[in-house]
Amino acid sequence: MTDYYLKNSKFYVAVDCIIFGLNNGELSILLTKRRFEPEKGKWSLMGGFVGENESVDEAAQRVLTDLTGLTNVYMEQLGAFGAIDRDPGERVVSVAYYALINFDELDRRAVEEHDARWIGINEIPQLGFDHPLMISKALKALRERFTTSPIVFNLLPKLFTLSQLQSLCEAILGEEIDKRNFRKRVTDLKCIQPTEFIDKSSSKRGARLHRFSDTTYQLDHKFKI
Amino acid sequence: MTDYYLKNSKFYVAVDCIIFGLNNGELSILLTKRRFEPEKGKWSLMGGFVGENESVDEAAQRVLTDLTGLTNVYMEQLGAFGAIDRDPGERVVSVAYYALINFDELDRRAVEEHDARWIGINEIPQLGFDHPLMISKALKALRERFTTSPIVFNLLPKLFTLSQLQSLCEAILGEEIDKRNFRKRVTDLKCIQPTEFIDKSSSKRGARLHRFSDTTYQLDHKFKI
DNA sequence: TCAAAAGTGTTCAGGGTACACCCATGG
DNA sequence: CCATGGGTGTACCCTGAACACTTTTGA
Numbered sequence: 001m002t003d004y005y006l007k008n009s010k011f012y013v014a015v016d017c018i019i020f021g022l023n024n025g026e027l028s029i030l031l032t033k034r035r036f037e038p039e040k041g042k043w044s045l046m047g048g049f050v051g052e053n054e055s056v057d058e059a060a061q062r063v064l065t066d067l068t069g070l071t072n073v074y075m076e077q078l079g080a081f082g083a084i085d086r087d088p089g090e091r092v093v094s095v096a097y098y099a100l101i102n103f104d105e106l107d108r109r110a111v112e113e114h115d116a117r118w119i120g121i122n123e124i125p126q127l128g129f130d131h132p133l134m135i136s137k138a139l140k141a142l143r144e145r146f147t148t149s150p151i152v153f154n155l156l157p158k159l160f161t162l163s164q165l166q167s168l169c170e171a172i173l174g175e176e177i178d179k180r181n182f183r184k185r186v187t188d189l190k191c192i193q194p195t196e197f198i199d200k201s202s203s204k205r206g207a208r209l210h211r212f213s214d215t216t217y218q219l220d221h222k223f224k225i
Numbered sequence: 226m227t228d229y230y231l232k233n234s235k236f237y238v239a240v241d242c243i244i245f246g247l248n249n250g251e252l253s254i255l256l257t258k259r260r261f262e263p264e265k266g267k268w269s270l271m272g273g274f275v276g277e278n279e280s281v282d283e284a285a286q287r288v289l290t291d292l293t294g295l296t297n298v299y300m301e302q303l304g305a306f307g308a309i310d311r312d313p314g315e316r317v318v319s320v321a322y323y324a325l326i327n328f329d330e331l332d333r334r335a336v337e338e339h340d341a342r343w344i345g346i347n348e349i350p351q352l353g354f355d356h357p358l359m360i361s362k363a364l365k366a367l368r369e370r371f372t373t374s375p376i377v378f379n380l381l382p383k384l385f386t387l388s389q390l391q392s393l394c395e396a397i398l399g400e401e402i403d404k405r406n407f408r409k410r411v412t413d414l415k416c417i418q419p420t421e422f423i424d425k426s427s428s429k430r431g432a433r434l435h436r437f438s439d440t441t442y443q444l445d446h447k448f449k450i
Numbered sequence: 451t452c453a454a455a456a457g458t459g460t461t462c463a464g465g466g467t468a469c470a471c472c473c474a475t476g477g
Numbered sequence: 478c479c480a481t482g483g484g485t486g487t488a489c490c491c492t493g494a495a496c497a498c499t500t501t502t503g504a
Contacts, residue, residue, distance in 0.1 A: 004261045004262065004263075004314070004315065005315045006238060007316075008237055008274040008276070009274070009275070009276060009277045010235035010236055010237055010238075011235055011236060011237075011238045011275070012230060012233055012235055012236075013235075013236045013238065013307070013318050015483040035228065036229045038229075044394070047236070049230075049233035050234070050236070050318070051234060052231070052234045052316065053307070053309070055307050055308045055309050056306075056307025056308075056318060057306055057307060057308075059307075068392050077304050077305065079304055079305065080281055080302065080304065080320040081281075082238070082275065082280050082281025082282060082284075082320065083280045083281075083282075084278070084279070084280050089229070089230065090230045091277065092230075093238050093275070093281060093318070093320075095305040095307065095318075108322040112468080142473075161456085162427075162456085162457090163455075163456075173370075178494075178495075178496085179456095179457090179458095180457090180458070180459075180495095180496080180497095181493075181494065181495085183457080183458080184458095184459090185493095200502095200503095202454095202455070203454065203455040203456065203501090203502085203503095204453085204454070204455075204456095204501070204502040204503045204504080205454085205455065205456055205457090205500070205502055205503090206455095206501080206502085207456055207457090208456085208457090238500065303497095386483085387483085387484090388483075403467075403468075403469085404467085404483095404484085405468095405469080405470095405484090405485070405486075406466075406467065406486095408484080408485080409485095409486090410466095419486075425475090425476090427482070427483095428474090428475085428476095428481060428482040428483065429474070429475040429476045429477080429480085429481065429482075429483095430473070430474040430475050430476090430481080430483055430484085431474080431475080431482095431483080432482080432483055432484090433483085433484090
């Protein structure tokens with residue numbers, strides 16, 4: 001029985017996280033400056049190696065928590081990246097994940113300790129490894145998923161204005177959305193609910209704060225933005 | 226630099242293939258009876274270990290070619306499966322792929338030599354490992370993709386009748402489709418073209434054979450079934 | 451009083467859905 | 478001549494897209 005395995009090779013298995021967040025209203029990802037070879041000094045995604053006593057998913061959670069201080073984060077697997085020379089140092093198979101985090105709950109100290117920075121998705125520098133490919137796949141997956149699944153709310157504070165929601169959707173899509181059509185769609189959804197609160201930080205008139213009700217969403221699982 | 230890697234663990238990395246084909250008009254997948262421990266004697270997906278001199282994608286291609294004799298097959302990665310105990314024998318991280326093959330071009334001898342059999346997607350027996358999970362994810366991915374991307378033609382012969390196409394779509398969806406609406410959609414697509422040939426094997430009247438034109442599809446990349 | 455963001459409805463076109471009958475032919 | 482699968486058109490509804498002005502209020 002052991003023979004069945006022994007004739008085969010073993011590999012390092014890594015995880016890489018594409019962490020999306022709203023930094024001052026701008027859709028951004030969290031990048032770190034690598035402190036080790038290979039690719040030392042280059043910007044890169046946050047990653048780590050899978051350990052023997054954790055699943056690959058758990059490794060990704062661990063890396064994310066280590067960097068952000070957050071647990072229970074929305075995270076989805078993007079896929080495995082297994083080109084022979086994707087890591088110039090050693091043969092490493094990497095499994096990429098993307099995560100959507102609420103910027104306000106972030107542990108900023110943990111971020112600073114890792115030399116990490118939020119960088120707008122339109123200002124991403126040259127990255128090492130196959131990270132540019134991972135990021136473009138993550139953006140594609142995010143674009144495809146967010147219109148039919150209520151995941152954008154992971155990026156927003158619990159209370160948000162419709163303008164905030166719209167500009168976030170526009171940032172993800174990379175194009176503008178008609179305001180009246182957007183608000184009609186959104187206010188027709190039972191799972192997006194107005195609250196009694198008004199936010200006056202972004203306009204003199206003030207904008208009504210809304211919230212996403214997951215329990216309402218669970219009733220029919222209908223969502224379309 | 227080597228230190229960066231050395232403190233970490235290595236893993237076996239495997240690939241598993243969910244191979245879809247149309248067996249006598251029934252959407253089926255190719256399963257083999259395992260000849261080795263662990264899970265010996267159980268039905269399972271065709272898989273194999275990744276070698277040092279091939280990418281993960283190449284390993285999947287190799288496994289597929291070995292079993293079917295086919296190259297240049299439509300194949301897409303489903304994702305990595307990395308639970309600690311997913312393989313009862315050893316820690317193995319597996320990357321799953323699904324493939325759509327043309328049943329007529331299959332090398333039946335290669336299939337027999339691997340103790341493999343086509344099994345309808347509604348008659349799948351108990352499988353070992355996490356293969357049931359992989360199959361359900363593959364079906365979900367196939368269902369989501371085939372309506373907007375012209376991939377079903379990989380399952381059909383080069384010339385096919387609209388009835389064949391419709392019953393294939395129904396098998397993938399798991400529900401019936403209105404004949405007139407389906408034919409309207411399909412015949413409006415420029416990339417699905419009638420030919421001069423008539424197939425008389427399935428009816429007395431005979432049905433017109435159509436073909437998918439990829440060059441026409443490339444013109445506008447529009448497709449909706 | 452004015453600048454800046456919030457909020458609000460209607461019209462129209464096109465796509466999706468529901469639906470039932472005749473055709474051609476081999477046996 | 479009949480059983481079997483092949484082939485065809487219309488009416489309605491609903492969704493998605495285009496489009497511009499009024500309101501509120503702090504400075």
